[in-house]
Amino acid sequence: GIIVLDYGSQYTLLIARRLREIGLYAEIVDGSKEQPPEDFTFHGVILSGGPDSVTDETARKLPRWVLDSGKPILGICYGMQLLAQEFGGKLRSGHQREYGKATLNLDVSHGCWASSMLSKLPESQTVWMSHGDDVENLTEEFSIIGRTGDGVVAAVAHKEKPYIALQFHPEVQHSECGKELLSLFVQDVCKAKLNWQADDVVEATLDYVKETVADGKVLMAVSGGVDSTVAVALMSQALGNDRVTAVFVDHGLLRKNEASWVKEKIESLGVNLVVLNRAQEFYQALSGVSDPEQKRKIIGLKFIEEFETYAKANEGFTHLGQGTLYPDVIESAGHGAGAKVIKSHHNVGGLPERLHMALVEPFRYLFKDEVRLVGRKVGISNELVDRHPFPGPGLAVRILGEITADKVEILQNADQIFIDKLREKDLYKEVWQAFAVLLPVKTVGVMGDNRTYQWTCALRAVTATDGMTAGVGDLPMEFLVSVSDEIVRKVDGINRVVYDITTKPPATIEWE
Numbered sequence: 001g002i003i004v005l006d007y008g009s010q011y012t013l014l015i016a017r018r019l020r021e022i023g024l025y026a027e028i029v030d031g032s033k034e035q036p037p038e039d040f041t042f043h044g045v046i047l048s049g050g051p052d053s054v055t056d057e058t059a060r061k062l063p064r065w066v067l068d069s070g071k072p073i074l075g076i077c078y079g080m081q082l083l084a085q086e087f088g089g090k091l092r093s094g095h096q097r098e099y100g101k102a103t104l105n106l107d108v109s110h111g112c113w114a115s116s117m118l119s120k121l122p123e124s125q126t127v128w129m130s131h132g133d134d135v136e137n138l139t140e141e142f143s144i145i146g147r148t149g150d151g152v153v154a155a156v157a158h159k160e161k162p163y164i165a166l167q168f169h170p171e172v173q174h175s176e177c178g179k180e181l182l183s184l185f186v187q188d189v190c191k192a193k194l195n196w197q198a199d200d201v202v203e204a205t206l207d208y209v210k211e212t213v214a215d216g217k218v219l220m221a222v223s224g225g226v227d228s229t230v231a232v233a234l235m236s237q238a239l240g241n242d243r244v245t246a247v248f249v250d251h252g253l254l255r256k257n258e259a260s261w262v263k264e265k266i267e268s269l270g271v272n273l274v275v276l277n278r279a280q281e282f283y284q285a286l287s288g289v290s291d292p293e294q295k296r297k298i299i300g301l302k303f304i305e306e307f308e309t310y311a312k313a314n315e316g317f318t319h320l321g322q323g324t325l326y327p328d329v330i331e332s333a334g335h336g337a338g339a340k341v342i343k344s345h346h347n348v349g350g351l352p353e354r355l356h357m358a359l360v361e362p363f364r365y366l367f368k369d370e371v372r373l374v375g376r377k378v379g380i381s382n383e384l385v386d387r388h389p390f391p392g393p394g395l396a397v398r399i400l401g402e403i404t405a406d407k408v409e410i411l412q413n414a415d416q417i418f419i420d421k422l423r424e425k426d427l428y429k430e431v432w433q434a435f436a437v438l439l440p441v442k443t444v445g446v447m448g449d450n451r452t453y454q455w456t457c458a459l460r461a462v463t464a465t466d467g468m469t470a471g472v473g474d475l476p477m478e479f480l481v482s483v484s485d486e487i488v489r490k491v492d493g494i495n496r497v498v499y500d501i502t503t504k505p506p507a508t509i510e511w512e
């Protein structure tokens, strides 16, 4: 296997996940750990990126055992700077901040050992940058093996030792040959044997549920989304239907007709389901609130209260089940290595001690497409498994500014037109996620002979495989115009439609 040393990057688990795809298990270890993990044979070490600057006094250093092990090392971003610093290179902070796409030009003419590996990749490729520091000067011991289009040192290799360092993120989907590069590193340089398969994920997950819950009972929070649906199916499979109860809180911030759809689908899996209709309570709690983080926190808290009340009234539950995915954990910075909070994903937000239940989260270390794979393996229909993701706080984070029941209805109608049209034109599966957003912006229009002054609706469609990074959905202009046309004609309250053309990063997928 491979050790991934974690320095708090948003992408650390993505490295492990890419290695799983390649066919290798990776153990993630805190970057400051003084010893390698016991009982784990490793063939190489990957140093993750991280939000810190290595020049800070408090910044974590490279532990001694990494170099002492004599194993190959791949440093990514912060990891690159750690390696450079270790060998006396000079760093500069924030000289040229780069985020998003860049072109990597490889140079294999210097004859360093890495040339043969890199010559298997195209000379020029798109890579994904997200950093503030870069390497200004290297010692003689390193060769520069790649630069970005504007000359920034993007890849270096030690002339003799099997150490490579990259300023970009090969683990993200939008780095064109990133996976090939990781694959070359683990196979050609580390000489690791590929021995991890997709079926292992299902087995490992079932084992985890059986072990964690033992002879207890699970109260499973479901949303109708892919993750919690697959999770509840797996729990039922692992524990039997009578030890699992699914609870679905309808917070009134769902897609149109969603609640009845979810009820039908979950019950068709043979799972016991309880639906709590709480729209009025949620609207009341959110009244007058515009701040995105506050909205998320209020919704998260109300969810906890609902489950708490339900568990009190129905004794005997030992565990609370959630379909939490790794990206939810990392962007809420639940994990130990100091990743920054991007958004408080409500399904993680401190569901706590208060419930007197332990958590069981079978997908905490997985990504959405891995969960889809698991879902198919346990026999869940494509209709469910292929649904676009939907955020826990729902339309609350798609109605910018204050939320009212009127706005919810306007947005539901616009969203449904967009989604129905995507399905009709066979475009639904072409994008990872598509939705409408209601902006707190009124503009002037003309309909018939009358002046209108109504809300603006933004359409967003993105491509992704895990939601950690995203590209803009390349929907035909003619299609977008037809969606806009129908929305403005049919949805009273919207007189203008715009299309969001921002990638993630620097934007996020949801607007709040």
Ligand code: XMP
Pocket: 328, 331, 343, 344, 345, 346, 347, 389, 390, 391, 392, 393, 433, 467, 468, 504, 507, 508, 509, 510, 511, 512
């Ligand atoms: P962002 O907006 O962070 O979204 O780029 C990444 C993916 O996560 C979804 N998302 C959430 N999912 N609870 C969830 O279960 C949440 O609080 C939440 N917020 C965002 C989002 O829809 C996208 O697919």
